Amino acid sequence: MKIDLYILLLGAAIAVLLLILFIRLMTGRRNIALDRQTCEALLAAIEPDLILGTLTISHDKNCALGIAQNEKLLLLFRGLGNKPVLQTITNLDQLHIREDGLYIDRQDIGHPAAHIRTSEGPTLKYWTQIKQKGELQCCQIP
Amino acid sequence: MLPDPVTFAIPIFVLLIILETIVGKFRPEKANYEVRDSAASLAMGLGNFVIGFVKFGIIGGVSLWVYSYRLFDIGYEWYAFVLIFFAEDFCYYLFHRLSHEYRIWWAAHINHHSSQYYNLSTALRQTWSGGIAGSWTPWLLLSLIGFPLPLIAFQKGISLVYQFWIHTEVIDRMWGPFEFIFNTPSHHRVHHATNPKYLDANYAGILIIWDRLFGSFVPEDKEEPCRYGIVKQIASFNPLVIAFHEWAGIISDVRHAKSLKAVFMYIFGPPGWSEDGSRLTSRMIKEREAKRLATPKAGGEIPARSG
Numbered sequence: 001m002k003i004d005l006y007i008l009l010l011g012a013a014i015a016v017l018l019l020i021l022f023i024r025l026m027t028g029r030r031n032i033a034l035d036r037q038t039c040e041a042l043l044a045a046i047e048p049d050l051i052l053g054t055l056t057i058s059h060d061k062n063c064a065l066g067i068a069q070n071e072k073l074l075l076l077f078r079g080l081g082n083k084p085v086l087q088t089i090t091n092l093d094q095l096h097i098r099e100d101g102l103y104i105d106r107q108d109i110g111h112p113a114a115h116i117r118t119s120e121g122p123t124l125k126y127w128t129q130i131k132q133k134g135e136l137q138c139c140q141i142p
Numbered sequence: 143m144l145p146d147p148v149t150f151a152i153p154i155f156v157l158l159i160i161l162e163t164i165v166g167k168f169r170p171e172k173a174n175y176e177v178r179d180s181a182a183s184l185a186m187g188l189g190n191f192v193i194g195f196v197k198f199g200i201i202g203g204v205s206l207w208v209y210s211y212r213l214f215d216i217g218y219e220w221y222a223f224v225l226i227f228f229a230e231d232f233c234y235y236l237f238h239r240l241s242h243e244y245r246i247w248w249a250a251h252i253n254h255h256s257s258q259y260y261n262l263s264t265a266l267r268q269t270w271s272g273g274i275a276g277s278w279t280p281w282l283l284l285s286l287i288g289f290p291l292p293l294i295a296f297q298k299g300i301s302l303v304y305q306f307w308i309h310t311e312v313i314d315r316m317w318g319p320f321e322f323i324f325n326t327p328s329h330h331r332v333h334h335a336t337n338p339k340y341l342d343a344n345y346a347g348i349l350i351i352w353d354r355l356f357g358s359f360v361p362e363d364k365e366e367p368c369r370y371g372i373v374k375q376i377a378s379f380n381p382l383v384i385a386f387h388e389w390a391g392i393i394s395d396v397r398h399a400k401s402l403k404a405v406f407m408y409i410f411g412p413p414g415w416s417e418d419g420s421r422l423t424s425r426m427i428k429e430r431e432a433k434r435l436a437t438p439k440a441g442g443e444i445p446a447r448s449g
Contacts, residue, residue, distance in 0.1 A: 024177040081176035083258040110376030110387035
């Protein structure tokens with residue numbers, strides 16, 4: 001049986017769309033809610049030598065920014081579906097502090113910019129101090 | 143004319159994904175589906191299917207040219223089907239191993255590993271750039287030996303269909319002798335894992351014996367659950383990003399390279415290689431892990447494994 005190419009491709013595209021719809025109906029959107037425990041578990045799995053110090057989690061719990069206690073590194077945690085993703089950032093210039101939270105610049109095409117939404121005064125003040133000092137050091141958020 | 147096994151298998155692929163999704167609804171620990179992840183995988187599969195029509199004409203032409211210099215006339219005798227089964231599977235092992243060990247081929251293959259999920263839809267997360275990268279060249283060996291192109295295409299289809307069902311967590315370990323000879327869900331879970339002890343292992347297509355022969359076999363360890371994805375995990379479900387992020391990485395690295403040697407290594411070196419040593423190759427990750435495990439914690443206690 002010979003099937004015309006355009007029918008084959010159109011059929012495949014329709015099948016894919018129907019399958020996506022079915023998976024959507026069965027599973028819904030699954031988003032992880034980041035918390036300290038999740039971030040620590042991911043760090044222990046990927047970078048077991050690093051210890052998580054300060055951590056600021058965004059209001060929607062989909063993004064978090066931390067500092068490694070024993071290395072001068074920023075640790076950016078994101079939710080991707082119901083899985084967490086970790087990025088390590090060495091350059092403080094990529095961190096920006098605004099009234100509505102912390103911004104991290106886009107790293108490359110696979111790691112878009114991140115916005116950690118937080119309006120807590122002490123938290124923003126802490127990150128502003130870090131930024132002003134130009135040095136990553138871990139301490140308690142007042 | 144031999145049939146195309148993949149075209150016949152597509153309805154079965156769809157049915158099995160539907161079944162696995164239903165299993166995941168009630169047993170999410172066995173089949174974790176996320177709609178954006180699956181949509182990305184299916185879009186990659188569709189893109190690969192479309193590109194395949196263009197690619198086949200070019201690769202077919204090259205294969206026929208090589209076939210004109212063939213060493214033997216194998217034809218379509220019964221034994222040709224037995225020989226091609228082993229020969230094609232060996233070519234797959236070669237292609238797959240090189241695709242993990244050299245960045246230019248890794249750039250074309252990384253998309254298949256980019257999902258943090260491991261389910262049947264992940265099997266369809268196929269390359270869009272393998273044709274350009276030239277990762278089809280190992281199969282030219284078969285044309286040179288004297289296997290006709292339709293026979294090679296047929297066996298490649300059989301291999302692709304076989305490799306679909308092993309992308310699942312629903313099936314645990316299988317019957318011992320089967321696990322010894324064939325690639326199984328357990329072996330392939332290891333291949334997709336980023337845990338240091340599982341990196342660069344189990345490259346098999348159908349027969350796991352190649353990994354056992356060439357020292358790349360690692361069994362699944364229940365004490366260390368597989369963590370799927372890639373070492374530097376991307377944070378995107380966008381198929382274009384999935385398909386091309388490593389190529390963009392190569393271009394960026396080459397632009398910033400300080401020497402010709404570095405340019406060469408960024409293209410043909412192992413994935414993770416960097417001029418200043420700030421990134422880690424699989425070998426370096428394994429060595430770091432071995433060192434970490436060998437260093438006793440304070441009090442003489444051996445630290446627990448990651449994972």
